[in-house]
Amino acid sequence: MRFDVLTIFPAMFESYLGQSLLKKAIDAGKISVHLHDLREWSGDKHNKVDDRPFGGGPGMVIRVQPVVEAVEAIQSQGDAPPHVILLTPQGRKLSQPVVEELATKPRLLLLCGRYEGFDQRVIDILAPDEISIGDYVLNGGEVAAMAIIDACIRLVPGVLGDEESSHTDSFSSGNRLLEGAQYTRPREYRGHEVPEVLLGGNHQQIALWRAAESLQKTTERRSDLLTPEEIAKRTPQRKRS
Numbered sequence: 001m002r003f004d005v006l007t008i009f010p011a012m013f014e015s016y017l018g019q020s021l022l023k024k025a026i027d028a029g030k031i032s033v034h035l036h037d038l039r040e041w042s043g044d045k046h047n048k049v050d051d052r053p054f055g056g057g058p059g060m061v062i063r064v065q066p067v068v069e070a071v072e073a074i075q076s077q078g079d080a081p082p083h084v085i086l087l088t089p090q091g092r093k094l095s096q097p098v099v100e101e102l103a104t105k106p107r108l109l110l111l112c113g114r115y116e117g118f119d120q121r122v123i124d125i126l127a128p129d130e131i132s133i134g135d136y137v138l139n140g141g142e143v144a145a146m147a148i149i150d151a152c153i154r155l156v157p158g159v160l161g162d163e164e165s166s167h168t169d170s171f172s173s174g175n176r177l178l179e180g181a182q183y184t185r186p187r188e189y190r191g192h193e194v195p196e197v198l199l200g201g202n203h204q205q206i207a208l209w210r211a212a213e214s215l216q217k218t219t220e221r222r223s224d225l226l227t228p229e230e231i232a233k234r235t236p237q238r239k240r241s
């Protein structure tokens with residue numbers, strides 16, 4: 001999977017790309033991340049990409065010309081045309097099903113806003129997929145772009161050491177509920193013991209315990225996830241006589 005990121009702060013990604021799962025996935029050729037500095041398309045001798053809003057008001061707005069020309073130039077690179085995402089608090093909200101949808105695309109181009117956001121004509125001309133990572137306002141789209149990259153790469157085959165874990169994660173396609181409690185050694189710490197069932201090696205009992213834990217946690221914390229479909233999946237079907 002290929003990611004292209006258009007930003008005025010490409011250096012923000014350097015440490016992020018050089019660590020952990022992401023670095024391993026890049027080194028293994030499973031994903032690639034291409035950073036593009038929007039200022040290269042400013043067409044301005046001071047490399048300015050923003051200007052004051054028409055009609056007045058606070059802050060600055062990112063100009064339409066650098067963004068549209070940068071996107072056209074980036075689109076002409078690489079094998080597959082990118083799915084263009086514009087990060088904005090006004091977009092459709094990121095969730096695991098949205099991540100699953102995005103992870104099926106061979107290539108994403110992520111447009112990171114700053115200041116008061118983009119000139120409306122960026123949206124009118126490019127018709128991007130507008131995505132928000134939640135109902136709060138960040139200073140820029142870079143953190144949101146990293147969240148999308150991070151969530152998507154977990155679903156790219158071969159990126160996770162243990163393929164199973166992305167299917168059992170909270171909200172994931174294998175388990176739309178919250179994941180239950182997890183334990184590792186030691187068996188007891190300050191009087192807190194690991195549940196006996198996890199120590200017995202009976203995989204069927206462990207699976208039943210985990211399913212019950214997941215259901216209980218979801219009921220307590222996120223009952224909105226218990227949709228009629230999820231309840232039906234967990235309700236034993238009566239045999240017809």
Ligand code: SAM
Nearest residue numbers: 087088089113116117132133137138140141144
């Ligand atoms: N004035 C804009 C508004 O009220 O909708 C907010 C602009 S914000 C300060 C600057 C940039 O940060 C946005 O253009 C967007 O790229 C990014 N951003 C802020 N909050 C975001 C969120 N919740 N999800 C995705 N991107 C966000």
